[in-house]
Amino acid sequence: MDEAIRGFYFNTMYNLLKGKKGIIFGALDPNSIAWQTAERVHQEGGIFVLTNVPAAMRLGSIDVLAKTTGAQVIAADATSVDDLEHLVDQAMEVLGGKIDFVLHSIGMSVNVRKGRHYTDQDYDFTQKGWEVSALSFHKVLQVLYKKKAMNPWGSIVALSYMAAQRVFPDYNDMADNKAYLESVARSFGYFFGKEQQVRVNTISQSPTPTRAGSGVKGFDEFIAFAEKMAPLGNASALDCANYIVVMFSDLTRKITLQNLYSDGGFSNIGVSQEVMKMFEKQ
Numbered sequence: 001m002d003e004a005i006r007g008f009y010f011n012t013m014y015n016l017l018k019g020k021k022g023i024i025f026g027a028l029d030p031n032s033i034a035w036q037t038a039e040r041v042h043q044e045g046g047i048f049v050l051t052n053v054p055a056a057m058r059l060g061s062i063d064v065l066a067k068t069t070g071a072q073v074i075a076a077d078a079t080s081v082d083d084l085e086h087l088v089d090q091a092m093e094v095l096g097g098k099i100d101f102v103l104h105s106i107g108m109s110v111n112v113r114k115g116r117h118y119t120d121q122d123y124d125f126t127q128k129g130w131e132v133s134a135l136s137f138h139k140v141l142q143v144l145y146k147k148k149a150m151n152p153w154g155s156i157v158a159l160s161y162m163a164a165q166r167v168f169p170d171y172n173d174m175a176d177n178k179a180y181l182e183s184v185a186r187s188f189g190y191f192f193g194k195e196q197q198v199r200v201n202t203i204s205q206s207p208t209p210t211r212a213g214s215g216v217k218g219f220d221e222f223i224a225f226a227e228k229m230a231p232l233g234n235a236s237a238l239d240c241a242n243y244i245v246v247m248f249s250d251l252t253r254k255i256t257l258q259n260l261y262s263d264g265g266f267s268n269i270g271v272s273q274e275v276m277k278m279f280e281k282q
């Protein structure tokens with residue numbers, strides 16, 4: 001990201017989340033979308049608990065983020081309902097009340113990691129990836145819902161990718177996981193809205209150089225292609241973080257059951273002039 005733009009974001013504070021309490025899943029290292037979100041939420045006055053799997057805590061540097069944002073870290077595997085129940089109880093105790101915002105920023109495909117092609121999946125890998133990337137969102141929602149842990153007008157956001165709607169051959173089984181994730185946001189969001197006045201949305205983000213993103217085959221070429229297609233260029237992790245802040249704020253109280261694009265316009269482009277130029281006869 002251009003340093004001047006970063007400086008603008010970091011020096012521009014609106015106190016949008018003053019007094020709000022939350023849980024942020026998925027900060028691994030400074031590239032993580034959840035990491036950048038935690039920094040922006042902190043700047044906007046929100047307080048939160050950070051959570052990740054114990055292995056990620058050892059691998060990454062979440063303690064550094066916890067220190068700079070004054071957050072407590074509570075370990076939880078998002079595929080375990082027991083872990084999630086403990087997390088939500090602890091978070092309410094640490095934060096001193098119910099929750100206003102939750103970010104689900106979790107994704108992992110074992111088929112992608114092990115280089116298994118979409119047409120040659122190992123179904124144990126498929127199942128594991130689905131549990132981590134998609135079903136975990138239902139579990140997070142169900143635990144929060146049953147515990148009535150969210151304040152009215154609270155906001156829950158999960159991160160998605162456009163392969164849920166269109167074909168991106170190398171995105172593999174993550175495409176199916178994202179389609180499921182977006183459907184859960186709508187289906188659960190209905191009950192959360194009706195009964196607890198809580199919003200549930202997904203944000204569909206541009207390809208972003210993070211640990212999870214870079215695992216996808218041909219990622220560097222793909223991110224360059226998307227950059228040339230999108231009229232505003234790819235949305236960075238920080239751009240996504242800013243969108244999430246708005247979705248957590250009171251400015252978006254009537255927005256729910258939506259899949260919202262943070263992608264510089266990519267999702268509505270057929271072809272761009274820049275990409276056409278690449279095919280012009282020399």
Ligand SMILES: NC(=O)c1ccc[n+]([C@@H]2O[C@H](COP(=O)([O-])OP(=O)(O)OC[C@H]3O[C@@H](n4cnc5c(N)ncnc54)[C@H](O)[C@@H]3O)[C@@H](O)[C@H]2O)c1
Pocket residue numbers: 025026027028029031032033034052053056076077078079104105106107108132159160161204205206207208209210211212213214
């Ligand atoms: N990077 C991209 O190109 C891109 C684009 C669109 C959407 N997304 C989505 O954004 C989200 C965040 O990914 P990122 O790009 O910041 O990468 P990242 O690798 O920094 O974050 C993924 C996180 O998921 C966590 N995780 C894995 N298994 C878990 C489990 N069982 N329980 C709890 N946490 C677990 C990891 O520890 C890690 O912190 C994911 O849902 C991803 O699919 C990423």
